[in-house]
Amino acid sequence: MSRLLAAARASLDGALPATISTVDAAGVPNVSYISRVMYVDEEHVALSNQFFRKTRANLESNPHAMVMVVDPRDCRQFLLTLELEGSHTEGPVFDQLKAEVDSIATMTGMGDVFRLVSADVFRVRACVALPVEEEASADEP
Amino acid sequence: MTPVNVLEIDATLADFLGGPVAIVVATRDADKRPHVVRGYAASLSEGGTRVSVHVPSRQCRHVLDAIKETGVIAAVFSRVSDYKTYQIKGIDAEIGPTVRGSTPRLAAYRDGFLDELARIGIPRESTRGLAFEEFIPLSFTSTAVFAQTPGPNAGRKLETQA
Numbered sequence: 001m002s003r004l005l006a007a008a009r010a011s012l013d014g015a016l017p018a019t020i021s022t023v024d025a026a027g028v029p030n031v032s033y034i035s036r037v038m039y040v041d042e043e044h045v046a047l048s049n050q051f052f053r054k055t056r057a058n059l060e061s062n063p064h065a066m067v068m069v070v071d072p073r074d075c076r077q078f079l080l081t082l083e084l085e086g087s088h089t090e091g092p093v094f095d096q097l098k099a100e101v102d103s104i105a106t107m108t109g110m111g112d113v114f115r116l117v118s119a120d121v122f123r124v125r126a127c128v129a130l131p132v133e134e135e136a137s138a139d140e141p
Numbered sequence: 142m143t144p145v146n147v148l149e150i151d152a153t154l155a156d157f158l159g160g161p162v163a164i165v166v167a168t169r170d171a172d173k174r175p176h177v178v179r180g181y182a183a184s185l186s187e188g189g190t191r192v193s194v195h196v197p198s199r200q201c202r203h204v205l206d207a208i209k210e211t212g213v214i215a216a217v218f219s220r221v222s223d224y225k226t227y228q229i230k231g232i233d234a235e236i237g238p239t240v241r242g243s244t245p246r247l248a249a250y251r252d253g254f255l256d257e258l259a260r261i262g263i264p265r266e267s268t269r270g271l272a273f274e275e276f277i278p279l280s281f282t283s284t285a286v287f288a289q290t291p292g293p294n295a296g297r298k299l300e301t302q303a
Contacts, residue, residue, distance in 0.1 A: 016263070019217065021167035021175035028230060029175055029215040031167040032289065054296050066175045068165065072263065076270035077179060077200075130178075130200045132270050 005127040008069060008078040009039050016070040020047065022058035030054050035104050037069055037080075038097050038119075045080065046093050046119045048101050056117075059084050065122065077130045082122035094119040148283040150189040154227065158183045158192070161253030162218045166196060166279065168234070170207035178204045180216060181276060182250035192216070192229055192283050195247060195276035198239060205277065208234045214281045217289060221257050226289040227299075231281030242273050 021031045032055050036048040047067070049056055059065065063084035070077050088094040097119040150158070164180030178201045180194040194216060196204060208214070212234045219226040240247070251272070255265050286299040 019165045019167075019177065021165075021177040021215070023169040023173045023175050027169060027173055027211065027213065029167045029169045029213060031165055031175075031177060031215045031217050031228060033217065033219065033224075033226065033291070035291075062173055064174050066167075066177045068177050068179070071270065072267065074267055074269045075258075075263070079177065081174075130270075133199065133273050134269075 004078075004129060005039070005042060005045075005080075005124055008071075008080070008127055008129070016072055016075070018067055018069045020055055021066045021068075022055050023062050023064065024054075024058045025061040030058055034067070036097060036101050037067060038093075038100060040093060040121060043124055044085070044121055045082070045124060046088075046097050046121050048097055048116055049087065049118045049120050059120070074132075076132055079126075079128045079130060080122075080124055081126035081128075083125055085121050085123050087118040087120050089118045093121060146284055147190050148229075148285055150185055150192070150229075150283055150286065152189075154286065155185045155189055157220070157225075157227065158185065158218050158229075160220070161250060161257045162220050163254070164194060164219075165217050166194060166204065167215045168204055168207045168213055169211055171210040174207075176204045176207045179271075180279075181254075181273075182247045183216075183218065184246070186280075190282055191280055192231060193278055193280040195240065195278050197273040198275040198277055199273060201277055205236055208236060208279070212281075214279070219289075221261050224291055226291070228287045228289045229283050230285040230287075231283050234279055234281040237278035237280065239275050239277060242276055247276060 017033045018037045020034050038046040065082040067080040098116045101116045166180040167177045169175050178196045183194040214231045214234045217228045288297045
């Protein structure tokens with residue numbers, strides 16, 4: 001898994017936005033775009049928590065999430081099965097993620113919109129490269 | 142049993158959803174774990190209350206398994222050129238028979254979406270991961286729509302319930 005997560009780093013660094021899916025206490029799914037998925041180490045990623053309050057509320061009652069990231073080189077997609085471990089509002093992970101989010105905000109002209117509330121650190125339970133048409137098959141989650 | 146509101150989607154929003162927008166479909170399984178896959182070529186039926194979308198056969202098994210368990214869906218529709226985004230929540234999801242990616246509806250969506258990606262600097266030669274030969278149609282009854290364009294109004298519920 002960690003080797004595949006390393007392979008997915010190009011997608012984490014890509015320009016195409018990732019999406020996060022969560023589930024609330026009543027069982028209603030939610031899906032939102034997120035501006036940044038940051039590689040922390042072989043078993044963790046940090047996600048930018050900006051203004052998607054529903055995602056945040058869902059994670060407080062149900063820490064499970066699935067994130068889809070897109071490789072900008074060929075639009076291939078990876079699915080990360082995640083579990084929230086904690087939220088950081090200061091420290092090196094927060095500082096690095098804030099710098100990256102600020103950079104994206106500047107590039108996209110959305111500096112007034114993007115403001116990092118916290119860096120949410122997730123354990124990566126699984127990382128799967130979704131199969132593309134030319135391949136015989138690959139494992140889905 | 143709690144009554145569920147059925148939401149009628151108006152023509153303007155229907156045009157947006159049926160256009161060349163990026164689509165992501167989410168559901169959850171019986172253990173309340175989320176599952177997600179990219180969607181293609183959405184449309185509306187039954188007076189704007191039923192949403193249809195296609196998912197690639199190769200990538201959707203985990204999503205179909207979860208839908209069979211719960212029947213609930215959340216899908217986001219986003220115009221890549223300006224980030225305009227809506228999320229639709231739904232219930233009573235049904236899974237249809239396999240359709241070819243070469244059908245006019247799916248081929249037209251793909252052409253339009255790849256044109257949109259080209260406008261934001263992603264050339265067609267970099268979109269191999271979006272080409273599929275077979276798709277599974279999903280349909281669901283819409284129960285709520287949320288404006289989700291990035292910004293302070295993200296997450297606002299649209300008050301157009303039928």
